[in-house]
């Protein structure tokens with residue numbers, strides 16, 4: 499009897515500790531998951547050749563930031579040749595204030611930049627390696643510092659991408675997979691001892707330096723497959739390097755892609771490139787999304803994604819509890835490409851009237867309808883606001899909203915942008931809503947429905963739903 503009681507008490511204790519720990523993590527990541535829209539920037543030496551080496555378009559995945567490996571295809575560009583780009587790096591039109599202001603106007607809440615990408619080049623005056631923007635280029639300005647000042651001015655949270663695994667400058671840094679490169683034995687195999695040297699001499703000290711100097715609110719580390727070099731011990735050391743300086747600084751899951759326990763160790767999950775999942779995750783998550791195919795600016799990549807698609811992906815992720823990080827590859831002169839400028843304005847215009855249906859929303863408590871997606875907010879008075887994001891609406895279209903109970907007669911759906919009240923009629927547990935005659939937005943129109951009930955409540959963790967929200971079948 500006594501033993502039974504001890505077991506029950508211990509289990510309860512463990513459960514409360516786990517719940518406490520979980521809510522602490524949720525609290526720490528709340529600003530990030532509420533933000534919903536971030537900007538990712540890939541900027542570096544590769545922004546100069548912009549996808550072309552000696553008059554020839556680069557090979558393979560056509561990611562401009564990979565030109566070191568994929569220029570002069572299929573051989574790659576020799577390290578000495580590539581590093582000569584530093585002497586040409588002089589983005590005189592770079593204006594941190596302009597960048598961050600345009601992010602702000604687009605409704606973006608946080609900003610993330612490649613402090614160091616795979617080529618190993620640092621965008622700040624690193625004391626750890628002379629291969630940096632101040633010591634190695636004619637530009638001689640601390641890009642990260644200027645951006646940090648602008649972020650503070652516009653109240654945008656600052657984060658850094660840091661390539662901790664691949665580093666093509668340090669002799670011990672990881673190199674791309676040999677089987678995928680047709681080149682001569684251009685890249686020697688890196689031994690674990692060499693990698694350890696890189697790790698202790700460059701990676702850890704640079705991350706520490708970034709933490710101490712710029713006080714970022716989050717890090718975005720990058721692996722995309724399991725690697726023998728990225729061991730649990732190294733992941734733990736890197737996380738500790740960040741957290742020992744600021745325990746609230748967030749770390750993403752691609753610090754150790756495909757490691758079995760990685761999601762327990764980190765603060766938020768980063769999807770694979772451009773991966774927009776059909777369902778949410780139990781933990782805070784984001785999709786990094788390119789504007790063209792390439793991350794770094796590529797002058798021959800014309801696969802620009804329309805703003806309409808970007809908005810739809812933002813909505814889809816928000817409905818599943820995730821963020822969208824829209825990537826921009828600035829040009830070698832430091833300006834944003836024209837298609838990006840336009841897209842930022844268009845996304846910003848949509849956000850300026852529909853932001854309420856995106857920022858700080860909960861994922862949909864209802865299954866995805868066939869006409870679009872739903873986001874929601876539970877109000878302090880116990881009511882629930884549903885935001886119905888109707889994709890490609892047509893004049894007078896009828897949409898069906900399936901609820902867990904018969905709707906009350908006081909529900910009056912209205913358009914978020916115009917306040918126009920909509921005709922509706924109930925059909926048992928269904929609400930049929932008639933869209934306006936004049937369609938306010940032919941891409942995504944948002945309808946607000948205020949329900950005088952709380953249709954979800956906090957429950958235990960449910961796989962596939964963020965923030966542990968589960969719909970109440972019956973009240």
Ligand code: FHN
Pocket residue numbers: 561563564720721722771786793
């Ligand atoms: O190789 C990189 C690539 O250049 C880019 O930075 C993306 C961003 O998610 N991450 C890697 C590929 O997945």
